Amino acid sequence: MKLIEALEIIHQHPRNQLGEYRVSLVCSFSPLHLETLLHAFLLKAIPDRRMVIETGLYGDFWGNLARLDKERFDAAILVLEWGDLDPRLGLRSLGSWAPSVLEDMVRTVRTRSAQFLLAVKHLAASLPLSISFPTLPFPPVSYSPGWRASEVETSLTFEIAAVGAELSRLRNVGIVSLSRLGVLSPPANRLDVRADIISGFPYRIPHACALADLLVKNLQPVPLKKGLISDLDDTLWSGILGEVGPGGVSWDLEHHSHMHGVYQKLLHSLEQSGVLVGIASKNDPKLVDQALRRSDLLVSRANFFPVEAHWGPKSESVARILAAWNIAADAVVFVDDSPMELAEVQSAHPAIEGVLFPKQDVQAIEALLHRLRDLFGKYLLSAEDAIRRDSLRLAQEARENEPVQGQVSEDFLKQAEAELTLQFGKEPPDPRALELVNKTNQFNLNGRRIGEREWQDFLREPISILMTASYKDKYGPLGKIAVLGGQLVGNRLTLPVWVMSCRAFSRRIEHRCLEELFKRYDLEEIVFDFCASPKNGPMREFLRNALGQEPAPGCRLSRKIFQDRKQETYHRVLELTNV
Amino acid sequence: MSDTKQRLIHCMKAVFPAIPEQALEQAQNANLAGWDSVASVTLFATIEEVFGLEIDVQDMKHLLSFQSLLQYLERRADQKGG
Numbered sequence: 001m002k003l004i005e006a007l008e009i010i011h012q013h014p015r016n017q018l019g020e021y022r023v024s025l026v027c028s029f030s031p032l033h034l035e036t037l038l039h040a041f042l043l044k045a046i047p048d049r050r051m052v053i054e055t056g057l058y059g060d061f062w063g064n065l066a067r068l069d070k071e072r073f074d075a076a077i078l079v080l081e082w083g084d085l086d087p088r089l090g091l092r093s094l095g096s097w098a099p100s101v102l103e104d105m106v107r108t109v110r111t112r113s114a115q116f117l118l119a120v121k122h123l124a125a126s127l128p129l130s131i132s133f134p135t136l137p138f139p140p141v142s143y144s145p146g147w148r149a150s151e152v153e154t155s156l157t158f159e160i161a162a163v164g165a166e167l168s169r170l171r172n173v174g175i176v177s178l179s180r181l182g183v184l185s186p187p188a189n190r191l192d193v194r195a196d197i198i199s200g201f202p203y204r205i206p207h208a209c210a211l212a213d214l215l216v217k218n219l220q221p222v223p224l225k226k227g228l229i230s231d232l233d234d235t236l237w238s239g240i241l242g243e244v245g246p247g248g249v250s251w252d253l254e255h256h257s258h259m260h261g262v263y264q265k266l267l268h269s270l271e272q273s274g275v276l277v278g279i280a281s282k283n284d285p286k287l288v289d290q291a292l293r294r295s296d297l298l299v300s301r302a303n304f305f306p307v308e309a310h311w312g313p314k315s316e317s318v319a320r321i322l323a324a325w326n327i328a329a330d331a332v333v334f335v336d337d338s339p340m341e342l343a344e345v346q347s348a349h350p351a352i353e354g355v356l357f358p359k360q361d362v363q364a365i366e367a368l369l370h371r372l373r374d375l376f377g378k379y380l381l382s383a384e385d386a387i388r389r390d391s392l393r394l395a396q397e398a399r400e401n402e403p404v405q406g407q408v409s410e411d412f413l414k415q416a417e418a419e420l421t422l423q424f425g426k427e428p429p430d431p432r433a434l435e436l437v438n439k440t441n442q443f444n445l446n447g448r449r450i451g452e453r454e455w456q457d458f459l460r461e462p463i464s465i466l467m468t469a470s471y472k473d474k475y476g477p478l479g480k481i482a483v484l485g486g487q488l489v490g491n492r493l494t495l496p497v498w499v500m501s502c503r504a505f506s507r508r509i510e511h512r513c514l515e516e517l518f519k520r521y522d523l524e525e526i527v528f529d530f531c532a533s534p535k536n537g538p539m540r541e542f543l544r545n546a547l548g549q550e551p552a553p554g555c556r557l558s559r560k561i562f563q564d565r566k567q568e569t570y571h572r573v574l575e576l577t578n579v
Numbered sequence: 580m581s582d583t584k585q586r587l588i589h590c591m592k593a594v595f596p597a598i599p600e601q602a603l604e605q606a607q608n609a610n611l612a613g614w615d616s617v618a619s620v621t622l623f624a625t626i627e628e629v630f631g632l633e634i635d636v637q638d639m640k641h642l643l644s645f646q647s648l649l650q651y652l653e654r655r656a657d658q659k660g661g
Binding site: 033 | 589624
């Protein structure tokens with residue numbers, strides 16, 4: 001993005017958004033173009049809000065950081081440079097670089113690093129933070145020549161890296177990858193000495209742009225993909241299975257097919273991080289089964305679900321995989337070495353992201369691995385990630401046992417040994433609840449995404465209630481699958497938040513959740529802050545059935561109508577109370 | 580309208596979006612409330628980006644109106660061409 005484009009994005013952005021999104025930009029230099037570029041990237045990431053970026057006092061990083069705690073923001077961006085850790089490391093300071101002061105520089109940076117660590121840990125409890133550690137070249141303070149890493153440079157780099165390692169484990173903290181920044185903005189092209197001296201802005205504009213992009217990505221992640229469907233021949237492995245047999249396909253250095261093995265490693269890692277990985281291959285299913293059971297495969301047969309191997313069109317395989325996963329095509333990436341197969345799948349599933357496996361170009365395969373990491377990258381792993389594949393596989397088996405496709409029989413529900421665990425506590429805030437609210441599309445009352453600060457404000461309201469539900473049955477656990485957040489006035493509950501994972505459909509959990517709310521709070525009616533979205537059809541259908549009419553914003557469900565129309569449920573309900 | 584003038588108007592519009600295009604040609608630092616030091620730095624950076632040149636620090640203090648900027652940019656274009 002160029003500066004002029006950023007200015008145009010800001011000025012052309014409509015003014016009638018839902019509300020303000022207040023961001024604090026903490027840095028000690030004059031924020032100038034970085035602020036403009038951040039503003040534009042934030043608007044692109046969160047188009048329905050009006051951005052307010054507040055910057056602190058020039059030259060006072062630590063004071064600006066301290067003031068963050070006293071004001072209310074939706075997020076904060078912390079841009080730390082060498083001069084903030086010790087002014088002598090900045091170009092604008094004329095503090096000594098004599099060898100005798102180098103040790104003191106290390107001590108000062110150590111103290112500042114510890115101060116930064118403490119402050120960020122404290123702030124991260126309630127505020128999403130995006131942080132960049134020094135991106136400008138280390139100044140020539142040491143007596144060593146520039147090609148030799150000096151003691152002072154290595155010591156200071158180590159201090160910063162140690163702080164980064166500790167902070168990167170925190171849920172609300174995103175740290176800009178210096179490795180990725182290096183790809184986008186080569187270190188030698190970052191510092192603008194002239195601008196630093198004239199206006200106190202140290203970055204060249206392309207560097208400010210790359211940094212702003214990554215800072216905003218850390219703050220407002222792009223929607224991640226949930227499933228990857230891979231081809232086999234010349235993709236998962238090198239060779240055509242039908243021609244060379246299960247023993248003839250390869251993924252090793254000896255056969256010059258090593259990068260297929262690296263691709264397998266990545267698939268294994270993705271699958272272990274909770275990504276759904278399926279196979280769509282035009283092949284003999286028996287041969288596929290044998291090949292996938294080879295012990296030297298770096299991703300095992302059990303990591304793939306489902307495996308669609310037959311001679312029919314791949315678009316049909318993909319349709320079946322999407323049905324088994326119960327996720328929308330726009331959450332899925334399809335990888336194949338054949339442009340024709342990619343086109344065939346994309347013609348039937350336009351929302352799917354098709355990716356060509358560049359089998360002849362090892363450099364391009366390496367780039368593909370980075371791209372797949374970006375598409376599926378998670379910030380932190382949760383227990384739910386680990387059980388998703390197993391629960392889907394079991395759900396598929398359960399569906400196959402069903403007498404009528406698409407309907408759930410009473411007998412099936414009765415014998416499922418379903419157990420619903422409800423939790424009503426608001427403190428401490430459960431990070432999984434907000435995560436579920438912000439990633440659920442289909443059974444979502446209004447599709448509205450909620451920021452950390454907004455969520456905490458909501459929970460702090462004395463009239464607010466929160467119910468989360470975890471589910472398991474004899475086919476396995478689904479983990480935490482539903483979140484209901486509302487405000488209680490007398491016998492009326494207004495629900496602005498209700499989401500349920502699509503993995504939990506067809507178990508009547510939604511009926512039971514409402515029943516438990518009516519019972520627990522002795523409700524006369526529930527008011528739904530419903531809003532139709534392009535994706536929340538299942539929620540709309542449920543409300544239509546429950547209300548007996550098309551749902552509208554603010555629609556109400558009385559106790560009587562609920563009792564008259566509710567479906568029988570067979571869950572054993574347990575309640576956990578937060579202490 | 581010359582290409583230089585068109586591109587300068589493009590830059591001015593990006594930095595001063597509230598000013599009507601006709602008024603931009605008369606704009607100067609002294610008669611435009613929003614034309615402060617931050618706007619100047621932003622305008623110079625935008626011009627440098629759009630015209631692919633670097634404005635000398637010594638020249639900056641004289642470039643405080645649309646007309647002076649236009650003359651400066653035309654002179655730079657002539658120098659480049661010549």
